[in-house]
Amino acid sequence: MGANQLMTAEPESGKPGAVVTRSPEVVDALQRNAARIDAVYQAAEVVGDDDPSMNRLLRIAVQLTGARFAAFSLVAEKRSIVKASLGFAPDIAGLMWPLDQAVVAANHLLAGPEIEPIESPLLRALAQQGIAPAHYAGIPIRMPNGLVVGVLSVVCASDIAMHPELQKALEDVGALAEDWILLRSASIVDVLTGLFNRRYFEELVAREWRRSLRHLAPIAMLMIDIDYFKALNDGLGHEAGDAALRQVATILKAQFRRGGDVVARYGGEEFVVVLPETTAETAMDLARAALRAIEDAQLKHPDSPYDALTVSIGVASAASAEEQRRGPIWLLTRADQALYEAKRKGRNRAVFDPASAYR
Numbered sequence: 001m002g003a004n005q006l007m008t009a010e011p012e013s014g015k016p017g018a019v020v021t022r023s024p025e026v027v028d029a030l031q032r033n034a035a036r037i038d039a040v041y042q043a044a045e046v047v048g049d050d051d052p053s054m055n056r057l058l059r060i061a062v063q064l065t066g067a068r069f070a071a072f073s074l075v076a077e078k079r080s081i082v083k084a085s086l087g088f089a090p091d092i093a094g095l096m097w098p099l100d101q102a103v104v105a106a107n108h109l110l111a112g113p114e115i116e117p118i119e120s121p122l123l124r125a126l127a128q129q130g131i132a133p134a135h136y137a138g139i140p141i142r143m144p145n146g147l148v149v150g151v152l153s154v155v156c157a158s159d160i161a162m163h164p165e166l167q168k169a170l171e172d173v174g175a176l177a178e179d180w181i182l183l184r185s186a187s188i189v190d191v192l193t194g195l196f197n198r199r200y201f202e203e204l205v206a207r208e209w210r211r212s213l214r215h216l217a218p219i220a221m222l223m224i225d226i227d228y229f230k231a232l233n234d235g236l237g238h239e240a241g242d243a244a245l246r247q248v249a250t251i252l253k254a255q256f257r258r259g260g261d262v263v264a265r266y267g268g269e270e271f272v273v274v275l276p277e278t279t280a281e282t283a284m285d286l287a288r289a290a291l292r293a294i295e296d297a298q299l300k301h302p303d304s305p306y307d308a309l310t311v312s313i314g315v316a317s318a319a320s321a322e323e324q325r326r327g328p329i330w331l332l333t334r335a336d337q338a339l340y341e342a343k344r345k346g347r348n349r350a351v352f353d354p355a356s357a358y359r
Contacts (some may be wrong), residue, residue, distance in 0.1 A: 013132055236300075
């Protein structure tokens with residue numbers, strides 16, 4: 001095998017156990033794409049649906065370019081996640097992915113002749129509705145690391161590629177969108193752990209609570225505390241304590257990845273998880289899985305009787321209409337009481353709300 005090739009353990013189709021080779025360039029492209037998709041879903045957590053600030057930017061794009069339609073979408077592997085749009089009906093907005101994907105691949109403003117070879121169900125659907133001519137232009141929206149997570153797009157009556165000043169205006173609006181996403185992220189994310197901060201958690205839990213109450217769906221909450229954290233800080237220093245917080249945060253984020261799950265740093269060495277549409281039994285299963293994941297990581301903690309870093313978890317849920325009417329603060333208090341009970345029983349365990357009939 002040449003020095004510019006890598007072996008992976010991925011079997012070839014129809015040949016179980018066969019080894020395939022991939023060049024470093026291919027491996028790098030796969031890793032970069034995986035990082036991009038991860039960044040897309042991080043951005044999806046930051047940009048709310050039909051966000052007022054993003055809608056204002058779309059209105060500016062329309063006013064500057066004379067566009068009939070405008071949209072901001074996050075571009076996943078096989079679909080566009082439309083977060084804001086002007087003029088598009090929902091079924092039309094769902095056709096944006098091929099053009100959005102082309103903008104991501106091009107990594108620059110895409111308009112005019114570059115659009116023509118691309119299969120475009122969006123423009124075809126507009127033509128079927130009698131909206132013609134319909135010229136598309138899309139600007140990539142990047143994160144600070146250069147990864148393209150989304151596209152700000154407009155559909156105009158004239159070809160924007162023929163008007164450099166309009167292209168520049170659209171690029172300026174795209175830059176404003178990037179700045180807004182960065183500022184929004186900084187305001188809601190805990191700098192040390194990368195999780196949501198407490199203030200944004202309170203916004204999210206209020207939103208999820210209203211949704212659960214509206215649909216009478218169960219909702220659960222976990223309070224998580226690192227065991228013997230003061231001893232870790234005192235014994236190994238604050239840098240080790242910060243590293244432990246980041247490691248636990250990474251594990252928790254990987255464990256709670258279902259749609260709607262919210263993981264936040266509540267303060268100090270405490271974390272909180274909100275689990276919409278989750279029963280008490282499922283919440284306990286997820287809590288135990290998180291315990292196992294942290295145990296399996298074998299994180300260093302020489303001053304713990306468990307000879308490794310562990311956590312205690314308090315679990316509570318609200319299923320009935322009567323419980324849900326008590327509000328999220330009531331549930332948070334129940335989870336905190338369960339956490340206290342987990343600490344009292346020896347730590348490194350998950351305990352359900354002691355005031356509940358469920359055990």
